[in-house]
Amino acid sequence: MAIAFPRFVRSESSAIEEANMASSSSSSVPSPPPPPVFLTQEELKQIAAYKAVEFVESGMVLGLGTGSTAKYAIERIGELLHQGKLKNIVGIPTSKQTHEQALSLGIPLSDLDSHSIVDLAIDGADEVDPYLNLVKGRGGSLLREKMIEGASRKFVVIVDESKMVPYIGGSHLAMPVEIVPFCWKFTAERLQRLFEDSGCVAKLRTYKDSDEPFVTDNANYIVELYFEKDIGDLNAASDSILRLPGVVEHGMFLNMASTVIVAGELGITVKNK
Numbered sequence: 001m002a003i004a005f006p007r008f009v010r011s012e013s014s015a016i017e018e019a020n021m022a023s024s025s026s027s028s029v030p031s032p033p034p035p036p037v038f039l040t041q042e043e044l045k046q047i048a049a050y051k052a053v054e055f056v057e058s059g060m061v062l063g064l065g066t067g068s069t070a071k072y073a074i075e076r077i078g079e080l081l082h083q084g085k086l087k088n089i090v091g092i093p094t095s096k097q098t099h100e101q102a103l104s105l106g107i108p109l110s111d112l113d114s115h116s117i118v119d120l121a122i123d124g125a126d127e128v129d130p131y132l133n134l135v136k137g138r139g140g141s142l143l144r145e146k147m148i149e150g151a152s153r154k155f156v157v158i159v160d161e162s163k164m165v166p167y168i169g170g171s172h173l174a175m176p177v178e179i180v181p182f183c184w185k186f187t188a189e190r191l192q193r194l195f196e197d198s199g200c201v202a203k204l205r206t207y208k209d210s211d212e213p214f215v216t217d218n219a220n221y222i223v224e225l226y227f228e229k230d231i232g233d234l235n236a237a238s239d240s241i242l243r244l245p246g247v248v249e250h251g252m253f254l255n256m257a258s259t260v261i262v263a264g265e266l267g268i269t270v271k272n273k
């Protein structure tokens with residue numbers, strides 16, 4: 001699919017790169033401004049993903065993210081490998097779904113046991129706050145994502161602008177917590193109680209159109225936390241969640257992203273830590 005690239009790219013922490021803004025006409029009659037380009041959310045995701053793949057170099061060990069945005073980055077990596085523009089790439093997939101996609105594209109795969117240091121990971125996110133803290137895992141892969149992205153020298157996050165929030169929990173959508181299935185109600189209640197001052201409601205994730213609990217790639221369940229109000233100190237919240245027996249991992253990725261690429265109607269913004 002042809003991509004309608006936005007008219008400029010803005011980097012907040014380094015140089016500002018503006019493209020296609022100047023008129024190429026030398027006539028004295030000013031040419032009319034170009035018509036506005038309206039991009040779909042899918043196109044924005046693809047634009048962010050392709051921009052992130054510009055960071056990929058031959059010989060790298062790559063963390064391959066999960067979800068509808070990461071999918072475009074993996075597709076692009078596969079394409080560049082086939083064109084011979086990238087060579088000797090090793091991918092470490094963050095989910096079974098991504099493993100399947102990467103296999104189908106012929107991307108050589110490995111794992112953290114064989115490659116404990118990852119050069120670059122590229123993945124989507126559900127929320128990004130102004131400090132580049134993230135919520136991830138609405139696709140259910142937060143544990144493997146956190147292990148692989150936590151082992152990465154550089155972690156590039158790709159989002160469309162709808163994912164930007166003023167504070168973590170600010171979308172009022174779910175913040176996922178992976179828990180063991182054993183006595184899940186007990187763990188869910190304890191999680192809800194931890195954040196009762198923030199109006200937290202904890203719900204077990206089920207499959208769409210079914211009451212069956214959603215089961216992660218690690219054979220665990222996911223409890224989704226909904227907050228009415230800001231949960232405040234994120235590191236304290238993280239510690240208190242992880243201290244609960246029964247919790248495996250949560251979807252707050254604090255201080256992990258090195259770069260966030262945000263694709264919006266007006267262009268791409270590259271935010272660096």
Ligand SMILES: O=C(CO)[C@H](O)[C@H](O)COP(=O)(O)O
Nearest residue numbers: 067068069124137139140141
């Ligand atoms: O964390 C994730 C999966 O566990 C995804 O990266 C996150 O949910 C964003 O997904 P999408 O790009 O489809 O919006």
